[in-house]
Structures are given as C-alpha cells and as structure tokens.
Amino acid sequence: MTAKRHGWAAASLSLLTPGLGHLYAGRVRAAFLLGIVVTPFATLLFLLDVLAAPPAPLFFLFGVAILLTVVVGIPIHAALLARGTGSAYQLQTFNRSYVYVAFFVLVGLVWQRGSYLFWKAYVAEAFRIPSAAGEPTLLVGDYIYVVKVPASARRPRLDSLVVFRSPEQSDLRVIKRAVGLPGDTLSMRNGLLFRNGRQLNEPYARRHDLPIRSDDQYVSQMRAWQVAHLVGLDPARYTPTTRDWGPLVASSDSFFALGDNRDESYDSRFYGFVPLTNASARPRLIYFSYDSSSGVRWERVGQRIQ
Numbered sequence: 214m215t216a217k218r219h220g221w222a223a224a225s226l227s228l229l230t231p232g233l234g235h236l237y238a239g240r241v242r243a244a245f246l247l248g249i250v251v252t253p254f255a256t257l258l259f260l261l262d263v264l265a266a267p268p269a270p271l272f273f274l275f276g277v278a279i280l281l282t283v284v285v286g287i288p289i290h291a292a293l294l295a296r297g298t299g300s301a302y303q304l305q306t307f308n309r310s311y312v313y314v315a316f317f318v319l320v321g322l323v324w325q326r327g328s329y330l331f332w333k334a335y336v337a338e339a340f341r342i343p344s345a346a347g348e349p350t351l352l353v354g355d356y357i358y359v360v361k362v363p364a365s366a367r368r369p370r371l372d373s374l375v376v377f378r379s380p381e382q383s384d385l386r387v388i389k390r391a392v393g394l395p396g397d398t399l400s401m402r403n404g405l406l407f408r409n410g411r412q413l414n415e416p417y418a419r420r421h422d423l424p425i426r427s428d429d430q431y432v433s434q435m436r437a438w439q440v441a442h443l444v445g446l447d448p449a450r451y452t453p454t455t456r457d458w459g460p461l462v463a464s465s466d467s468f469f470a471l472g473d474n475r476d477e478s479y480d481s482r483f484y485g486f487v488p489l490t491n492a493s494a495r496p497r498l499i500y501f502s503y504d505s506s507s508g509v510r511w512e513r514v515g516q517r518i519q
Contacts, residue, residue: 214303214304215301215302215303215304216302216304216308217298217299217300217301217302218237218238218239218295218296218298218302219295220292220293220295220296221292222234222237222295223235223237223238223288223291223292223294223295224288224289224291224292225288226291226313227287227288227291227292228284228288229317229321230248230316230317230320230321230325231247231248231251231252231283231287231325232244232245232246232247232248232249232252232287232316232320233248233313233316233317233320233321234287234288234291234292234295235247235290235291235294236307236312236313236316237291237295237308237313238291238294238295238298239294239298239302239305239308240294241307243294244316245320247287248316248320248321248324248325249320249324251287252283252287252325253324253325253328253329255279255282255283256328256329256332257332257336258279259276259279259280260332260336260337260358262275262276262279263337263358263360263497263498263500264336264337264360264497266497266498266517268515269514269515269516270515271515272498272500272514272515273514273515276500334361335361336360336361337358337359337360337361337497338358338359338361338494339356339357339358339500340356340357340358340359340376340386340388341354341355341356341357342354342355342356342357342388344477345474345477346389346472346473346474346477346478346479346480347374347388347389347472347473347474347478348419348473348474348477349417349419349473349474350374350417350473350518350519351374351388351473351496351499351518352502352504352510352513353504354502354503354504354505354510355499355501355502355513356499356500356501356502356503357496357497357498357499357500357518358496358497358498358500359376359388359494359495359496359497360494360495360496360497361493361494362492362493362494362495367489367490367492367493368394368468368489368492369391369394369468369489369492370391370495371391371392371393371394372390372391372392372413373390373391373495374388374389374390374391374495374496374518374519375388375389375390375391375468375470375492375494375495376388376492376493376494376495376496377389377470377487377491377492377493378491378493379484379491380484380485380486380487380488380491381484386493388496389470389471389472389478389480389481390417390470390471390472390473391468391469391470392406392408392413392469392470392471393408393463393468393469394463394468394469395463395464395465395466395467395468395489396462396463396465397409397462397463397469398410398444398459398460398461398462398463399459399460399461399462399463399469400458400459400460400461401456401457401458401459401482402456402457403456403457404420404456404475404476406418406471407459407460417473417519418473418475419473419474419475419476420475420476421476421477431455431479431483432453432454432455434483434484435453435455435458435482435483436451436452436453438484438485439451439453439458439459439461439485442461442462442463442464442486443459443460443461444460444461444462445460446460455475455476455482456475458482463486464486466488466489466490467486467487467488467489468486468487468489468492469481469486469487470487496518497517497518498515498516498517498518499513499514499515499516499518500514500515501514502514
C-alpha cells in the first residue's frame with residue numbers, strides 16, 4: 214500500500230515530539246536517534262551553558278542555536294525527507310497510528326519528559342521573579358536559572374543569594390541573600406546591617422525612606438520569635454522594627470536570609486532563621502527579562518547573578 218508523505222505533517226509531528234516526524238517519513242533510525250539521544254542531549258547542553266554562564270553574547274548565541282536546532286532544524290529536516298519520498302511512498306509496518314501514539318508516549322512523554330524532569334531536579338531549574346523583594350539584583354519579570362546544590366553541600370555561601378523552601382510553607386521556594394550563618398551575631402540599626410559587631414558594606418541592598426512602624430502584625434511577629442535569640446538586651450523592653458532589631462545569634466543549624474529590597478521583603482526578620490536543610494539551589498543567570506511597560510530588557514539577558 215502506498216501513500217503520499219506530507220511535509221507539513223512531518224514537521225508538525227516533529228514539533229509534537231522530536232523524532233516522530235522522521236518516523237512518519239520512514240526514517241526509523243533517525244527517529245530514535247533524534248528522540249532518544251539528540252533531544253535530551255540538547256537539553257543537557259543548554260543547562261551546561263547555564264552552568265558555565267559565559268559572557269552574555271555567547272550564552273545568547275549558544276542558547277538560540279540549541280533552540281533553533283530542536284524547534285526549527287529537526288522539523289524542517291523531517292519535512293524535507295517526507296517530501297523527498299515522492300507521491301508513492303510504500304507504507305511500512307511502523308507507519309501505523311498506534312505506532313505513532315506509542316512513540317509519542319514512550320519517547321516523548323516517558324523518555325524526553327523524564328530526562329527533562331531529571332535535569333530539572335538535579336542540575337538546574339527555571340524560575341520567574343514575581344515580586345520586587347530582590348531588587349535591584351533581581352527585577353520583576355526576570356526569568357532565571359538556578360543551579361541545584363547537593364544535599365551534602367547546602368550550607369549557603371555568606372552574602373550570596375540562595376533558593377530555599379520557606380519555613381512557613383514547605384511547597385514555596387523563595388530567593389533571598391544569606392547574611393548570617395550558624396553562630397553569627399546579627400543586628401540592624403537604622404536600616405544598616407551589622408554582623409559580629411561590624412557594619413556590612415552592601416552595594417546590592419536597596420532602602421527606601423518609608424515610615425517605620427512598630428505596632429503592626431508583622432512587627433509583633435518579629436518580636437515573638439526574636440526574643441528567644443536576643444543577646445545583651447532586656448527581652449521585656451525589646452521592641453524591634455524592620456530597621457532596628459537584634460542583636461540575635463543564629464542557631465547552629467540555620468542561616469539568616471534578607472531580601473535585597475529591604476523595605477519590601479518578607480524574610481528572616483519576620484519568620485526567623487531558615488534551616489540549612491531548606492537550601493536547595495543557587496541563582497545562576499538571567500536567561501530572559503521582560504517588563505510590561507518597556508518590553509524585553511535585552512541588556513539583562515545572559516547576566517550572571519551575584
């Protein structure tokens with residue numbers, strides 16, 4: 214039995230699952246090579262590009278090349294092969310709808326999707342920044358990749374950004390800066406952070422001239438947990454604010470995290486120290502950035518996150 218192979222059909226099937234369009238065009242080996250090897254490897258190459266974090270132009274060019282190969286190159290190649298078979302293609306045993314469905318499920322959903330989830334769980338993962346708490350380092354509309362940290366090395370680096378599970382909501386992951394590690398004594402005076410008695414130079418921090426309130430629910434929440442870690446002050450007379458608190462001593466198994474945008478960040482000042490085991494990743498780079506009023510922020514694409 215013969216039937217014409219349509220280029221548009223081969224291209225569409227390739228977009229659905231890389232390799233499926235080649236199977237439709239009669240190229241079995243190419244189908245499995247593209248589906249099982251090339252596509253997962255292309256994903257890994259992109260993540261390695263993230264890990265290497267080369268200069269922005271190189272990151273952009275390399276990432277676009279990988280994307281075009283999978284999204285454009287493979288479908289075009291499948292379409293050309295399909296058109297090249299002519300109008301009297303001899304249907305093979307694998308040119309059956311149930312075979313296409315099986316390829317889609319086993320190769321597309323199980324293997325390719327499974328490979329992606331593996332890389333996501335153990336190598337790197339993408340996030341979108343939804344709030345202004347990390348400004349000016351991270352802006353609303355930044356799309357970033359974070360690098361996963363092995364469980365044996367989850368002690369954050371001091372003064373670096375870290376991704377961790379919220380102590381209040383285990384399913385919520387947040388990005389803050391680790392400003393205190395176990396045993397550190399921390400305090401804030403008039404918005405300036407002190408660690409072990411020394412004022413920190415924080416070029417990444419943003420502060421606003423906002424009214425300081427000492428009577429709202431969040432400040433009450435601050436006092437409720439801070440008094441147990443307070444040193445050198447009378448707990449009965451302790452009235453912290455978001456800009457004046459401490460000194461507090463970090464517990465042996467936890468770190469203290471602050472947002473760079475100090476007056477618009479919900480962080481350790483309110484919910485306390487973060488267990489070291491909650492840390493899971495480190496922000497690596499910005500792979501895309503978009504602002505609703507100004508459009509794509511090209512100058513941020515490919516930037517390393519410090």
